[in-house]
Amino acid sequence: xxxxxxxxxxxxxxxxxxxxxxxxxxxxxxxxxxxxxxxxxxxxxxxxxxxxxxxxxxxxxxxxxxxxxxxxxxxxxxxxxxxxxxxxxxxxxxxxxxxxxxxxxxxxxxxxxxxxxxxxxxxxxxxxxxxxxxxxxxxxxxxxxxxxxxxxxxxxxxxxxxxxxxxxxxxxxxxxxxxxxxxxxxxxxxxxxxxxxxxxxxxxxxxxxxxxxxxxxxxxxxxxxxxxxxxxxxxxxxxxxxxxxxxxxxxxxxxxxxxxxxxxxxxxxxxxxxxxxxxxxxxxxxxxxxxxxxxxxxxxxxxxxxxxxxxxxxxxxxxxxxxxxxxxxxxxxxxxxxxxxxxxxxxxxxxxxxxxxxxxxxxxxxxxxxx
Amino acid sequence: xxxxxxxxxxxxxxxxxxxxxxxxxxxxxxxxxxxxxxxxxxxxxxxxxxxxxxxxxxxxxxxxxxxxxxxxxxxxxxxxxxxxxxxxxxxxxxxxxxxxxxxxxxxxxxxxxxxxxxxxxxxxxxxxxxxxxxxxxxxxxxxxxxxxxxxxxxxxxxxxxxxxxxxxxxxxxxxxxxxxxxxxxxxxxxxxxxxxxxxxxxxxxxxxxxxxxxxxxxxxxxxxxxxxxxxxxxxxxxxxxxxxxxxxxxxxxxxxxxxxxxxxxxxxxxxxxxxxxxxxxxxxxxxxxxxxxxxxxxxxxxxxxxxxxx
Numbered sequence: 001x002x003x004x005x006x007x008x009x010x011x012x013x014x015x016x017x018x019x020x021x022x023x024x025x026x027x028x029x030x031x032x033x034x035x036x037x038x039x040x041x042x043x044x045x046x047x048x049x050x051x052x053x054x055x056x057x058x059x060x061x062x063x064x065x066x067x068x069x070x071x072x073x074x075x076x077x078x079x080x081x082x083x084x085x086x087x088x089x090x091x092x093x094x095x096x097x098x099x100x101x102x103x104x105x106x107x108x109x110x111x112x113x114x115x116x117x118x119x120x121x122x123x124x125x126x127x128x129x130x131x132x133x134x135x136x137x138x139x140x141x142x143x144x145x146x147x148x149x150x151x152x153x154x155x156x157x158x159x160x161x162x163x164x165x166x167x168x169x170x171x172x173x174x175x176x177x178x179x180x181x182x183x184x185x186x187x188x189x190x191x192x193x194x195x196x197x198x199x200x201x202x203x204x205x206x207x208x209x210x211x212x213x214x215x216x217x218x219x220x221x222x223x224x225x226x227x228x229x230x231x232x233x234x235x236x237x238x239x240x241x242x243x244x245x246x247x248x249x250x251x252x253x254x255x256x257x258x259x260x261x262x263x264x265x266x267x268x269x270x271x272x273x274x275x276x277x278x279x280x281x282x283x284x285x286x287x288x289x290x291x292x293x294x295x296x297x298x299x300x301x302x303x304x305x306x307x308x309x310x311x312x313x314x315x316x317x318x319x320x321x322x323x324x325x326x327x328x329x330x331x332x333x334x335x336x337x338x339x340x341x342x343x344x345x346x347x348x349x350x351x352x353x354x355x356x357x358x359x360x361x362x363x364x365x366x367x368x369x370x371x
Numbered sequence: 372x373x374x375x376x377x378x379x380x381x382x383x384x385x386x387x388x389x390x391x392x393x394x395x396x397x398x399x400x401x402x403x404x405x406x407x408x409x410x411x412x413x414x415x416x417x418x419x420x421x422x423x424x425x426x427x428x429x430x431x432x433x434x435x436x437x438x439x440x441x442x443x444x445x446x447x448x449x450x451x452x453x454x455x456x457x458x459x460x461x462x463x464x465x466x467x468x469x470x471x472x473x474x475x476x477x478x479x480x481x482x483x484x485x486x487x488x489x490x491x492x493x494x495x496x497x498x499x500x501x502x503x504x505x506x507x508x509x510x511x512x513x514x515x516x517x518x519x520x521x522x523x524x525x526x527x528x529x530x531x532x533x534x535x536x537x538x539x540x541x542x543x544x545x546x547x548x549x550x551x552x553x554x555x556x557x558x559x560x561x562x563x564x565x566x567x568x569x570x571x572x573x574x575x576x577x578x579x580x581x582x583x584x585x586x587x588x589x590x591x592x593x594x595x596x597x598x599x600x601x602x603x604x605x606x607x608x609x610x611x612x613x614x615x616x617x618x619x620x621x622x623x624x625x626x627x628x629x630x631x632x633x634x635x636x637x638x639x640x641x642x643x644x645x646x647x648x649x650x651x652x653x654x655x656x657x658x659x660x661x662x663x664x665x666x667x668x669x670x671x672x673x674x675x676x677x678x679x680x681x
């Protein structure tokens with residue numbers, strides 16, 4: 001059993017606060033991604049869980065056991081790094097075998113040359129060989145065991161790094177942007193492989209990424225970290241549908257959510273069936289939450305400035321007539337083609353319109369949408 | 372259009388291309404000529420002259436010389452001081468290289484381990500490298516003086532009787548070698564420090580998660596392998612510098628006592644300039660050059676094979 005619990009984690013580098021009191025509970029066997037822009041503190045949080053860095057305040061427990069001050073190797077966690085961090089002078093076999101050797105062989109048995117002569121070593125090495133070969137076979141790198149990391153492709157290195165992490169059956173996997181050094185096609189493929197691995201091993205995965213699409217496609221739950229704060233945790237579709245903060249709404253979803261200032265869509269116009277809350281300052285809606293119409297008096301509208309044809313969808317960029325904002329609307333490819341510069345009207349689905357106050361917090365409709 | 376005109380038209384580009392190639396070759400030779408002239412005057416010329424002299428009986432300052440074939444080399448082969456010098460040089464290299472590399476690496480690790488006063492320690496350890504060996508040798512000569520030297524006086528405080536380090540057959544070469552280590556390890560340290568900075572932190576992190584977080588394991592699994600290329604470079608550099616040992620021997624022992632600290636370059640200098648046997652000295656130089664070139668080739672091969680990662 002390895003649920004992870006973080007209680008009020010704080011971390012600062014000198015005067016700069018990196019984490020401002022993060023509390024989070026990760027269930028046993030869950031796949032949780034930490035997503036946020038660069039420098040938001042998500043990697044630091046992962047390193048604190050791993051024990052590679054010490055927090056300034058707060059507690060970490062893994063499997064119900066407080067691990068503050070415990071060394072990484074005593075926390076029963078495995079980690080996969082962005083740069084793979086394979087030992088370049090060791091073969092793939094030795095790379096994968098290393099965590100087993102450091103744990104099972106005594107100090108004397110690990111010594112070069114004389115270590116091999118000590119009693120017991122041969123037997124341990126035999127079981128290690130079996131386990132390394134099993135892990136390698138599972139990740140489809142069994143034919144590469146005698147090679148050095150320098151002779152492998154990026155995807156193969158990533159698999160070896162996964163193998164090194166899983167060979168000793170840790171209860172927690174920590175992954176720090178493991179796919180960001182791969183090309184786009186391989187990244188999509190490895191996403192699927194990692195989620196399959198998670199289902200197969202059934203242990204807790206904590207996965208750090210800045211790529212919201214990775215977070216959305218892979219995770220059971222997504223935790224959005226921005227500016228050292230944990231803004232929201234929830235299943236991907238909940239974050240997409242029901243963001244509690246404007247920053248979360250903007251982080252999740254591609255293309256980005258449309259945000260317009262309330263002033264541009266004055267209350268007195270009959271654009272909305274729902275009444276806006278008095279404190280509402282920003283209105284936001286997803287590209288699929290609005291439809292384009294012919295220009296209509298009383299409805300917001302603008303001119304088409306760009307068309308993005310993805311085959312399955314066409315994203316229409318509309319520069320609003322009464323403001324500087326551009327919004328993006330999703331249309332189906334079978335709808336009549338629009339031409340650039342054409343004037344259109346905009347009809348937003350009031351039920352899917354999100355309201356945010358001055359500080360970017362959700363307001364107004366929150367109870368209604370959550371229900 | 373006539374056939375002739377057509378042929379003429381076709382030939383013209385070819386001719387122009389030839390002309391162009393010739394011009395390019397001229398420019399190329401012009402461009403390399405300064406380097407080429409310098410190389411011939413400063414390197415190949417003197418080397419050829421030395422090889423030529425090694426087959427003569429020329430003495431420095433004499434107006435005539437005679438070709439004597441391989442007589443000089445035969446004399447060299449039969450000369451016990453030459454063999455003594457060759458063996459001593461090898462012993463010197465065998466002491467100085469591991470000493471310099473080990474001490475340089477240890478100092479670099481210690482300096483990098485603690486964040487305070489890094490710059491100061493680096494500068495202090497680098498000072499001997501910057502100093503002139505012959506001047507420092509005089510200082511060492513004073514320190515190793517049997518009666519007034521700091522070393523023996525310090526030993527006396529602990530009730531031990533020092534020896535005449537530089538005049539004792541058993542310690543003269545060792546003392547010179549230790550001075551060689553003292554002078555060179557700062558340079559090795561600087562190279563190791565820069566090598567250590569290039570070791571990716573993620574490897575140490577991975578090692579910590581994998582359970583290799585003790586000093587010994589970190590060194591064995593991350594630090595030493597990642598320093599492989601730097602270490603090879605330091606070894607090559609130290610070895611070639613140790614092979615050239617001369618100033619300290621010349622100033623402190625003159626190769627004595629009884630050839631106990633005689634080294635190749637000192638032998639070469641004595642034969643050529645003390646005894647003015649230039650032909651013999653040239654033969655010695657040829658042997659020395661051959662050894663150095665052989666070592667360089669061997670080391671280059673070794674480096675290419677052993678330390679290539681990415």
